[in-house]
Amino acid sequence: MLDSLALLLEKAFLLAHFDIFSVLPCGEKKETQAHDEVETERLLQKLQRGDLLEVPRTLFIHFGIYLGDGKVAHLIPDILPALTGDASRVQRVVSNTRLLLGVLNKRAAVRVDSLQDFAYGSPVLLNSMDGAVGTRPLAGEEVALRAEKLIGSIPYSLLWNNCEHFVTYCRYGTAISLQTDKFCEFLKSILRDQRSMLVATLLGVCFIIYLGLSPCTALPTFLILFTLWMAG
Template identity: 30%
Template sequence: MDTTNTMTAGLTGGTQIPLGAHLVTPRRGYTHHGIYVGNGRVVHYMGLSVAWRRGPVAEVTLEQFGAGREVSIEAEACAAYTPIEVVQRAQSRVGEDAYDMLTNNCEHLCTWCAHGVSRSAQVDRLLAWPRRIAQDALSLFGTVFATTAARRA
């Protein structure tokens, strides 16, 4: 899921937000995610959203979720569940307090609600860089080792 592919129009000016919509709002260095559950309410993993302190999954107002920042709708590719099921899945997690930035964050929650798979594109991008360096280092080591072994033979 690419958070750059969002719809931003209308969340400030009376446009109806679809039930079960995956919402995003920018934070310093990342985007925060939540599920719109109707009546101006959003379920999200509070995680590090408040003063970098760990928090549980909570249902809050749209204004609290946005915290004064722009809120947009994540363009979803074919959710596995109906909007009502997405809402039910989100609300079933309210109170959960097992936040982990790499394995169970607000984006993991939202993708699980809509697709049944717990994923975070932000974490994937973050971890891709060290993985790539490790792969390149191993490849270089293998090349150097093979060259050295060939010279000795």
């Protein structure tokens, strides 16, 4: 059952999270890998222990803390630690399927990976949150020690305990997520839009007509409409 679900999820998100090396000719693969290795070496020369790293993903930004020696600590959703105690399997690079199932099951781990595995082919930004958070970063060694103390399995929440909360706690002493704040502001803008109320009303009426006017269908519908009306 789990394998079937994993296969379906992997196919559903293949276009959003595909591996570029799987579609490149052999020559281009080598050129791309060589380019990535050069960029990684250049970046390693700039990095210091405790730096905050971020890489863009398709739908979000992923964050980590540099520990030195080419290693990065980052919080990432992962279902595999809940299914097996085989450390060799768990330590492999987290696949998209493992990540998605981890999100659905609210399981994650603070793990240490190489800089190249952490970046996953994306450009790496360095300490770009220092001016946005409004709090001075802690000393680099303290930041790294905080990250190292949290290594291991932890509960996960897409909005309230994600990779950004992890790095901001380590670097600034306060767990916050600017991505979560932006998402909540987006939801507020939708609730404040009167058109949302009209659409919800139309859907509620259709829902009641389709299922029939009974307390178990009408009451939740009216409560949702009342909440949207008060929020707007």
